[in-house]
Amino acid sequence: MSSVEISALRKRYGEAVALDEVSLTAQQGELVTLLGPSGCGKTTALRCIAGFIAPDGGDILADGVSILATPSSKRDFGVVFQNYALFPHLSVAENVGYGLLFRKCSKDERERRVAEVLDQVQLGGLEHRLPRELSGGQQQRVALARALVIQPRLLLLDEPLANLDARLRDDVRWLIRDVQQASRTTAFYVTHDQAEAMAISDKIAVMKNGRVAQFASPREIYQRPVERYVASFTGEANFLGVQVERELCPGRFRVRAGSAAFDVKGAGPFTPGTKAVLLARPESLAIAGVVAGQLQGRVTKSVFLGAVQHCEVVLPDGASVRLGVPPDRSLPPDGTVTIKLDVERAWLMPEVAA
Amino acid sequence: MTVSRVAGSTLIVLLYGFLLIPLVAVVAASLTAGDFMRLPPEGLSLRWFARFFQRGDLVEGLLLSLQIALVTTLVTGVVALMAALASQSLSRRLAVWFQIGMTLPLLIPELLTAIGLLFFLYKIGLGKTVLGLQIGHIVMAFPYCYVSIAAALRQIDPALDDASGSLGASGWQTFRRVTLPLAMPGLVMGAVFAFITSFDLYTVSLLLKPIGGNTLPLALFDFLTYEFSPTAAAAATMSVLLAFVGVAVIQKLVGLQRAF
Amino acid sequence: MQRLPRLALGLPAVLLLLVFLVLPYAEMITMSFRASQPGAMYGLGFTADHYRKVMTEGLYLDALARSLLNAAFITTACLIVSYPIAWHMSRARGRKALLLYACVASPLMIGVLIRNFGWMIVVNVDGPFNRALLAMGVIDKPMRLLFTQGLVALALVHVFTPFMVLPINNALRNINPAVLEASESLGVSRFATFWKVIFPLSFPGMQPGLILVFVLATAAYVTPALLGGQMVSLMPTLVVQTLIGTFDWPLGAALAVMMATAAMVVVILFSLATHRLMERVRA
Numbered sequence: 093m094s095s096v097e098i099s100a101l102r103k104r105y106g107e108a109v110a111l112d113e114v115s116l117t118a119q120q121g122e123l124v125t126l127l128g129p130s131g132c133g134k135t136t137a138l139r140c141i142a143g144f145i146a147p148d149g150g151d152i153l154a155d156g157v158s159i160l161a162t163p164s165s166k167r168d169f170g171v172v173f174q175n176y177a178l179f180p181h182l183s184v185a186e187n188v189g190y191g192l193l194f195r196k197c198s199k200d201e202r203e204r205r206v207a208e209v210l211d212q213v214q215l216g217g218l219e220h221r222l223p224r225e226l227s228g229g230q231q232q233r234v235a236l237a238r239a240l241v242i243q244p245r246l247l248l249l250d251e252p253l254a255n256l257d258a259r260l261r262d263d264v265r266w267l268i269r270d271v272q273q274a275s276r277t278t279a280f281y282v283t284h285d286q287a288e289a290m291a292i293s294d295k296i297a298v299m300k301n302g303r304v305a306q307f308a309s310p311r312e313i314y315q316r317p318v319e320r321y322v323a324s325f326t327g328e329a330n331f332l333g334v335q336v337e338r339e340l341c342p343g344r345f346r347v348r349a350g351s352a353a354f355d356v357k358g359a360g361p362f363t364p365g366t367k368a369v370l371l372a373r374p375e376s377l378a379i380a381g382v383v384a385g386q387l388q389g390r391v392t393k394s395v396f397l398g399a400v401q402h403c404e405v406v407l408p409d410g411a412s413v414r415l416g417v418p419p420d421r422s423l424p425p426d427g428t429v430t431i432k433l434d435v436e437r438a439w440l441m442p443e444v445a446a
Numbered sequence: 447m448t449v450s451r452v453a454g455s456t457l458i459v460l461l462y463g464f465l466l467i468p469l470v471a472v473v474a475a476s477l478t479a480g481d482f483m484r485l486p487p488e489g490l491s492l493r494w495f496a497r498f499f500q501r502g503d504l505v506e507g508l509l510l511s512l513q514i515a516l517v518t519t520l521v522t523g524v525v526a527l528m529a530a531l532a533s534q535s536l537s538r539r540l541a542v543w544f545q546i547g548m549t550l551p552l553l554i555p556e557l558l559t560a561i562g563l564l565f566f567l568y569k570i571g572l573g574k575t576v577l578g579l580q581i582g583h584i585v586m587a588f589p590y591c592y593v594s595i596a597a598a599l600r601q602i603d604p605a606l607d608d609a610s611g612s613l614g615a616s617g618w619q620t621f622r623r624v625t626l627p628l629a630m631p632g633l634v635m636g637a638v639f640a641f642i643t644s645f646d647l648y649t650v651s652l653l654l655k656p657i658g659g660n661t662l663p664l665a666l667f668d669f670l671t672y673e674f675s676p677t678a679a680a681a682a683t684m685s686v687l688l689a690f691v692g693v694a695v696i697q698k699l700v701g702l703q704r705a706f
Numbered sequence: 707m708q709r710l711p712r713l714a715l716g717l718p719a720v721l722l723l724l725v726f727l728v729l730p731y732a733e734m735i736t737m738s739f740r741a742s743q744p745g746a747m748y749g750l751g752f753t754a755d756h757y758r759k760v761m762t763e764g765l766y767l768d769a770l771a772r773s774l775l776n777a778a779f780i781t782t783a784c785l786i787v788s789y790p791i792a793w794h795m796s797r798a799r800g801r802k803a804l805l806l807y808a809c810v811a812s813p814l815m816i817g818v819l820i821r822n823f824g825w826m827i828v829v830n831v832d833g834p835f836n837r838a839l840l841a842m843g844v845i846d847k848p849m850r851l852l853f854t855q856g857l858v859a860l861a862l863v864h865v866f867t868p869f870m871v872l873p874i875n876n877a878l879r880n881i882n883p884a885v886l887e888a889s890e891s892l893g894v895s896r897f898a899t900f901w902k903v904i905f906p907l908s909f910p911g912m913q914p915g916l917i918l919v920f921v922l923a924t925a926a927y928v929t930p931a932l933l934g935g936q937m938v939s940l941m942p943t944l945v946v947q948t949l950i951g952t953f954d955w956p957l958g959a960a961l962a963v964m965m966a967t968a969a970m971v972v973v974i975l976f977s978l979a980t981h982r983l984m985e986r987v988r989a
Contacts, residue, residue, distance in 0.1 A: 142608070142612055143611075143612070144608050144611075144612075163611075164608070164611045164612050165611045165612070165613075165614050165615060165616060166614070167612070168614070169612060170612070170613075171608070171609065171612040173605045173608070173609060175603065175605060177603060177605035177606050177608070177609040178609075179606060179609075179610075179624055180628065181627045181628055190610070190613055190615075190623075191613030191614050193615075193619075193623075194613065194614035194615050194616075194619065195614060238609075238613070239612075242613060242614065457790060458790060458791070458794050461787060461790055461791050462791065462806075462809050464787070464864065464867075465791075465809055465810060465813055465864070465867060465868075466809060466812075466813075467824065467825075467828060468813075468820075468821045468822075468823075468824020468825050468827075468828065468864065469812065469813065469816060469820075469821070469824060470824075471824040471825075471827040471828045471834075472820060472823060472824045472827065475827050484832065484833075486834070525718045525719050525722060526719065528715040528716065528718060528719065529715065529716045529718070529719030529720075531712065531715050531716075532712055532713050532714070532715040532716030532717075532719075533716065534712070535712040535713055536713075544716070547720075547723065548719060548723070550723060550727060551723070551727060553918075553921075554921070554966075555921060555922055555924070555925030555926075555966075555969075556925070556927075557925045557926075557927050557942055557945070557946075557962070558731075558734070558925060558962055558965075558966055559727065559730070561734055561945070561949065561958070561959065561962050562727070562730030562731045562733055562734040563726065563730045564949065565730065565733045565734055565737045565955065565959065566726070566729055566730035566733040567730075568747070569733060581726055582726075584722070584726075585722065585723070585726045585727055588719070588722065588723070592719070642815050645817070646816065646817025646818070646819070646820070647817075648817065648818060648819050648927075648928045649927050649928060652927075652946070652950075653946070653949065653950065663817055663819045663820075666819060666823070667819060667928075667932065670823065670826075670932070674826075674830075678823065679823075679827065682819075682820040682823050682824070685816055685817055685820045686816055686820065689812060689815035689816045690812070692815050693808060693811065693812055693815055697804070697808070
C-alpha cells in the first residue's frame with residue numbers, strides 16, 4: 093500500500109532497447125495498466141519493478157524511497173504471473189500460505205489468513221487440491237490469493253487473463269478489480285488487450301518500442317490520444333487527413349477535409365496551413381441521407397451484427413472509414429451516402445507524434 | 447498384404463526376442479534345480495543362490511561392488527546436482543556445450559578412459575588402490591546422473607524461482623522448498639543410473655582394480671573362465687534384478703519414455 | 707544478480723572431469739611417447755618409436771584394420787536390427803509403448819558382461835539353441851559357437867542395439883504425420899513414401915546412433931575377451947594385453963591413441979559425408 097514513482101527507467105538487451113526513459117507514477121490505491129503489443133517493453137518494466145531484472149538506468153521509488161538496491165525477496169510486492177507459476181507440488185493452501193512462511197506469522201495466524209483470502213477469491217473448500225486438479229480460472233485465483241495474502245505494498249499482474257477463455261476473463265477481471273479496491277493495494281497491470289485495460293484501470297500507460305506514448309486516464313486516452321498509434325491501439329479508429337485553417341479559440345481549430353470544414357477540438361498547437369489527422373471513432377460518425385451530411389462517400393461493405401450493422405465507406409480521396417448504422421436502416425442501392433461528423437467527439441492530432 | 451503383415455509381425459517378435467533372450471537365459475539358468483547350466487531349467491530352486499553366497503571370492507566381489515556403487519551414487523548425486531544448478535544460469539548456447547562437456551565420459555569409449563586413468567592414477571600415487579577405482583567409477587557414472595538431473599531441472603518453470611523470491615524466500619529457501627522437491631524424481635533417477643552403471647562397470651575396474659580386490663563383474667569373469675556353473679547365473683541374476691528394480695523405480699517416478 | 711555464486715556450483719564437476727578425464731588423456735598421449743623398459747612400466751626419455759612400430763608392423767596394422775571393419779560391420783548390422791524395432795516403437799502409444807520402451811531399455815541397465823554371459827548359456831553346446839536346431843532336424847550334431855567371431859558380432863550387436871533404437875525412435879516420433887498423409891494423398895506408394903520421406907527424415911536419429919555405435923564397437927573390450935576367447939586379435943584386446951599382460955605401457959598407450967585417432971578419422975569423414983543430408987532434413 094504505497095505510492096510508486098518510476099523515473100527515466102532504461103534497459104537494453106544488447107542492441108535492442110527494451111525500456112527507453114520510462115516514467116510513470118501510481119498514487120496509493122491506484123491501478124495502473126501498461127498497455128502495448130508484445131515487445132513494447134511492458135513486461136520488462138514490470139519485471140524491473142518486481143526486482144527480477146535490474147534496469148540499466150533510472151530509478152524506482154516506493155513511498156519516496158529508492159528500492160533498486162532491495163532484492164526482490166525483500167520488496168514485499170505480490171506478483172501474479174502470466175502462467176500463474178503455482179508450485180505444482182504444493183496444495184492450494186500451501187501455495188497461498190507460502191509467502192507467510194518467510195514472515196513473522198504463527199501457524200494459526202497463517203491458517204486464518206489463508207482461509208480469509210481464499211474466501212475472498214471464492215476458493216473456499218479447495219484448500220487441499222493440487223494446482224493440476226484446478227481449472228484455469230481457479231489456478232488464476234490461487235495465484236491472486238498467493239500474491240494478496242502477504243498484504244503486499246504493491247501488486248504486480250503480468251497478463252493475468254491471457255490464458256483464460258473469454259467467458260472466464262470477465263469474471264476474473266472483476267474479481268481482481270474488486271479485491272484490489274477492497275484492499276486499497278496499489279497495482280501495476282500488464283496487458284495487450286485494450287478492452288481489458290479500459291475496464292480495469294485508473295490510469296493507462298500506452299507503450300511503444302520501449303517508450304511511454306501516453307500516460308493518462310482511460311477516458312483521456314480514448315478520447316484525446318496524443319498520436320495515431322495510441323488512438324488505434326485503444327479502439328476502432330478512423331483517421332481523416334485534414335488541413336488546419338486556423339485556431340478559433342484555445343483548443344479548437346477549424347480544419348478542412350476536401351470541400352467540408354469542421355470546427356474540432358485538439359490539443360495543439362497547430363500552425364495554420366499544416367496537415368493534421370482527425371480522429372473520428374465510429375460512434376462519432378453517422379450516415380445522414382443524401383444531402384444532410386458533410387462528407388460524400390460510397391458504402392463498399394456492410395455486415396449485419398444484430399444490434400448494429402457495420403459499414404465501410406470509401407471517401408472521394410480514397411480513404412475509407414468504418415462506422416455503425418442502426419440495424420433497421422436500409423442503405424441506398426448504389427451505396428452513395430453522406431456522412432455526418434459529430435465534431436464534439438472528434439479529435440485533432442498532429443501528423444507525427446511530438 | 448496379410449502375408450507381408452504376418453511376416454512383419456514375426457520379424458518384430460523375433461527382434462524383441464533377440465533383445466530379451468540373454469536376460470531371460472541368465473535368470474532361467476540361475477533358477478535350475480539340476481546340477482548343470484541347462485535351459486530350460488530342470489526343476490526350480492534357489493540352491494545356486496545359496497551356493498553363490500558360499501563362494502568367498504564372489505561375495506567379496508559383491509560387497510566391494512556395492513560399496514563402490516554406493517559411494518559413487520552419493521558423490522555423483524551431489525556433484526551432478528550442483529553442476530546442473532550451475533548450468534541453469536548459463537545461456538542456451540553455453541548450456542549445450544556445458545552438457546556435452548559433462549557427458550564426455552559417456553561419449554568416449556570406456557577403454558580409453560580406463561587407460562588414461564591407469565597411467566594418471568599411477569602417476570599421482572593412487573594406482574591399484576580402492577580410492578583410484580572409486581574415482582574411475584565416479585567419472586564413468588557422472589554423465590548419467592548429470593543428464594537425468596539436468597533434464598528434471600529443465601522441466602521446472604523458471605517463473606517459480608521468481609514467484610518464490612517475490613514472496614520473500616531467500617535463494618536457499620527457494621532451493622529447499624521448490625527446486626529440490628521438484629527435481630527429486632530426476633535426482634532419484636540419476637542415482638539409480640549411477641548405481642547401476644557403477645555396479646556393472648567392467649573395463650575400468652579391470653584396469654584400475656586394487657591389488658587383491660575384485661568387483662563382482664571381475665570376479666564373475668574370472669569364475670567363468672574356469673567354471674561354467676549355475677552359480678555364475680545366480681551372480682548375474684542379481685545384476686538383472688537390480689536393473690529391474692531400477693527400471694521400476696524410474697517408471698514409477700518419471701515414466702520410461704521421458705527417461706530414455 | 708546471483709549469477710556468480712550459482713555458476714560456482716559447477717566447479718566440483720568441472721574439476722572432477724578436468725583432473726580425472728582431461729589430464730588422464732594428456733597423460734595417455736605423453737605415455738605413448740615415453741621409452742619402453744623391460745621390467746618396468748616405462749623407461750626414461752621420449753621417443754616416437756612406438757608409433758613407427760605400430761605403423762609398420764603387420765600385426766598391429768592388421769588388428770587396426772580388422773577392428774575398424776568389424777566395427778563398421780557391427781554398426782551396419784545394428785542399424786538393420788534397430789530400424790524395424792524403432793519403427794514399431796514409434797507407432798505404439800500408451801501402455802504398449804511403455805512395455806516396448808521397457809524391452810529396449812532394460813538391456814541398457816544390465817552390464818555388458820551379464821548380457822554376454824546370457825549368450826554363452828544360449829549357444830552352449832548343449833544349450834537351447836543347439837537342441838532346438840537338433841530337434842528340428844536342421845543339424846545332426848551340435849554346433850560349436852562359443853569362441854567364434856560370429857558370436858562376438860552377435861553379442862556386440864545385442865549390446866549396442868538400444869543405442870541405435872532410442873535415437874531413431876525419437877526421430878521417427880518427431881516426423882509430422884501430416885507429411886506422410888500428404889505423400890500418400892499425392893498417390894505415392896507406401897514403399898516409396900518410406901524411402902523418399904520417412905527414411906531421410908529419420909536420419910537425424912540415425913547419424914548419432916551410427917557414430918556412437920561405431921566408436922563404442924571399435925573400442926569394445928569385454929565381449930571379444932569373453933566370447934572370442936582371445937583368439938581373434940582385435941585392437942582393444944591387444945591394447946589390454948600389452949598394458950596388463952606384458953606391462954609395456956608406452957606401447958599400449960600408442961596403440962590406444964592409434965585406435966582412437968583412426969576411429970575419430972572415420973567419424974569425421976562420415977560426418978562430412980552426411981553433413982549435407984543432415985542440413986537438409988533439419989531445415
